[in-house]
Amino acid sequence: MIQKIDKQSGAAFKLKKGQQLKVISPEAEQVSDMVLFNAHDIREKLSSGKTLDFEESILITKGNFLWSNRSQKLMEILEDTNGRNDFLLAPCSPETFEIMYDYKSYHPSCFENLYSNLEEFGIRPDDVPTAFNIFMNVQFDSKGKLSVDPPLNKAGDFLLFEAKMDLIVGLTACSAEDSNNGSFKPIYFEIID
Amino acid sequence: MIQKIDKQSGAAFKLKKGQQLKVISPEAEQVSDMVLFNAHDIREKLSSGKTLDFEESILITKGNFLWSNRSQKLMEILEDTNGRNDFLLAPCSPETFEIMYDYKSYHPSCFENLYSNLEEFGIRPDDVPTAFNIFMNVQFDSKGKLSVDPPLNKAGDFLLFEAKMDLIVGLTACSAEDSNNGSFKPIYFEIID
Numbered sequence: 001m002i003q004k005i006d007k008q009s010g011a012a013f014k015l016k017k018g019q020q021l022k023v024i025s026p027e028a029e030q031v032s033d034m035v036l037f038n039a040h041d042i043r044e045k046l047s048s049g050k051t052l053d054f055e056e057s058i059l060i061t062k063g064n065f066l067w068s069n070r071s072q073k074l075m076e077i078l079e080d081t082n083g084r085n086d087f088l089l090a091p092c093s094p095e096t097f098e099i100m101y102d103y104k105s106y107h108p109s110c111f112e113n114l115y116s117n118l119e120e121f122g123i124r125p126d127d128v129p130t131a132f133n134i135f136m137n138v139q140f141d142s143k144g145k146l147s148v149d150p151p152l153n154k155a156g157d158f159l160l161f162e163a164k165m166d167l168i169v170g171l172t173a174c175s176a177e178d179s180n181n182g183s184f185k186p187i188y189f190e191i192i193d
Numbered sequence: 194m195i196q197k198i199d200k201q202s203g204a205a206f207k208l209k210k211g212q213q214l215k216v217i218s219p220e221a222e223q224v225s226d227m228v229l230f231n232a233h234d235i236r237e238k239l240s241s242g243k244t245l246d247f248e249e250s251i252l253i254t255k256g257n258f259l260w261s262n263r264s265q266k267l268m269e270i271l272e273d274t275n276g277r278n279d280f281l282l283a284p285c286s287p288e289t290f291e292i293m294y295d296y297k298s299y300h301p302s303c304f305e306n307l308y309s310n311l312e313e314f315g316i317r318p319d320d321v322p323t324a325f326n327i328f329m330n331v332q333f334d335s336k337g338k339l340s341v342d343p344p345l346n347k348a349g350d351f352l353l354f355e356a357k358m359d360l361i362v363g364l365t366a367c368s369a370e371d372s373n374n375g376s377f378k379p380i381y382f383e384i385i386d
Contacts, residue, residue, distance in 0.1 A: 049241060049283030049323030054292060058251075058281065058337030069319060071288030088251065088281075090242030095264030099247060126262060130242030142335070144251030 001191075005032075007184035010113030010172040012121065014039055015163045015191060020078065023134050023171065024158040024188040029151045031174035032187045033091045033110040033131035035118075036066065036074045039166035042123055044070045048087045048130040058140070060087050065164070066132055074167060079160035082153040086136035088146065091128065092176040101177070108175040118170045128170070134159055136179055150181035194384075198225075200377035203306030203365040205314065206384070207232055208356045213271065213385040216327050216364065217351040220378040222344045224367035226284045226303040226324035228311075229259065229267045232359035235316055237263045241280045241323040251333070253280050258357070259325055267360060272353035275346040279329035281339065284321065285369040294370070301368040311363045321363070327352055329372055343374035 002024070005011050015021055023032055038044035050067040052058060060066070062080040065073045093111035097103035115125040135153045140146050173187040174180055195217070198204050208214055216225055231237035243260040245251060253259070255273040258266045286304035290296035308318040328346045333339050366380040367373055 043319040047283060047323070049281065052339065053282040053289065056339050058333055058339060069283075069321075071286060071292070088242065089246040090240060090262075093264060096246065099264070126236040128262075130240070140251055140333075140337075144333075146245065146249045146251060 002188050003190065005171060005173045005187040005189065007173050007186050008108040008113070008175040010110070010117045010170065011189070012117035012168065012170045015167045015169050017163050017165050019163050020192040021161045021163070021169065022158050022190040022192060024156065024190070025135055025153045026155060026188050027185040028153055028155040029181045030153065030185040030187060031136040031151055031179040032134040033114065033172045033174060034134055035114055035129055035131045035170040037121070037123060037168040038068065039168050042121065042127065042168065044068050044072070045127070046074060046129050046132065051087060058088065060085055060132065073164040075161040075163055077159060078162055079158070082135055082157040084135065084137050084152050086133040086138040087130070088138055089130070089133060091131045092174065092179070096176065110172040110174055110176070113172045113175065114170040118168070121168050123168070148178040151179065195381050196383070198364060198366045198380040198382065200366050200379050201301040201306070201368040203303070203310045203363065204382070205310035205361065205363045208360045208362050208384060210356050210358050212356050214354045214356070214362065215351050215383040215385060217349065217381040217383070218328055218346045219348060219381050221346055221348040222374045223346065223378040223380060224329040224344055224372040225327040225380045226307065226365045226367060227327055228307055228322055228324045228363040230314070230316060230361040231261065232361050235314065235320065235361065237261050237265070238320070239267060239322050239325065244280060251281065253278055253325065266357040268354040268356055270352060271355055272351070275328055275350040277328065277330050277345050279326040279331040280323070281331055282323070282326065284324045285367065285372070289369065303365040303367055303369070306365045306368065307363040311361070314361050316361070341371040344372065
């Protein structure tokens with residue numbers, strides 16, 4: 001059953017070892033931030049530093065694994081029809097909009113949408129790690145300068161993940177203008193047994 | 194007073210807001226992993242994802258700030274005589290040597306040297322974030338492929354940091370062969386009021 005994450009919102013759910021998760025961009029040019037926790041011990045969680053180290057790449061796509069802070073495999077990426085994801089940048093937060101967008105009032109954020117959905121699993125805001133930013137198009141030059149560019153995904157593009165342990169998953173339809181080329185769309189996901 | 198971190202070991206100490214920390218490579222080609230925590234609430238800590246986001250760069254050097262998971266400035270880098278540091282890779286751990294070096298027996302690691310020294314401050318292994326890897330020479334190509342190359346620092350090269358809040362600092366003399374061009378040396382540090 002395909003489930004919908006409304007624009008600028010999020011979801012959290014369990015995924016059993018061996019189950020697959022399909023994350024779909026139904027309307028193109030959208031980003032989804034994903035965080036992962038060991039379902040049996042939430043102190044074990046997704047680590048960008050361990051993943052980039054073991055996979056020996058900044059760019060993580062089909063064939064790569066997502067690793068935990070305890071050096072365990074959390075997921076394998078079985079398919080990636082778009083091919084561009086980011087694992088450098090933290091989820092957009094209220095401060096992202098204050099500091100980088102000079103936004104003065106309330107703005108939805110992936111950070112809030114992650115921690116508010118993950119709260120039912122005992123996960124607090126400080127526990128949210130750097131997310132695997134599905135479809136996010138962060139470009140870098142040879143000097144390391146970063147720019148957040150419009151996502152390259154077309155309507156229907158998806159990534160397919162396989163859980164390597166029992167997981168709690170947090171997932172968003174991203175709230176940041178720069179990540180989505182100025183507009184906001186939903187994200188679809190499907191859990192496949 | 195200059196203090197010495199012996200090869201393949203670590204240290205942890207408090208640094209007050211406004212104090213400066215000088216981290217020196219006394220014998221060239223050495224790396225020092227540094228992690229930071231809010232001294233008054235250890236759930237606030239160094240974040241690579243927030244730092245790369247706010248500083249808009251993979252390469253962090255003089256003029257940049259190190260940011261926390263709560264989007265606060267922890268340190269400013271006042272000086273960097275070498276100019277190459279890494280903030281992509283997690284500290285080397287026992288699993289680094291098993292998985293990447295195919296090492297079968299005990300090997301010292303920055304991860305162990307960080308958590309064992311930070312234990313007196315109530316910080317546990319799972320709390321150790323991706324470190325700011327001073328002097329570490331991680332090269333990347335346009336496809337994102339990473340390689341750990343010999344450090345470029347000369348004897349006496351240093352970074353000078355200023356604390357922007359009261360901090361607990363964990364610091365190592367790195368234990369990984371690839372990071373140090375195959376040999377191990379000490380790291381010196383100095384707290385300046």
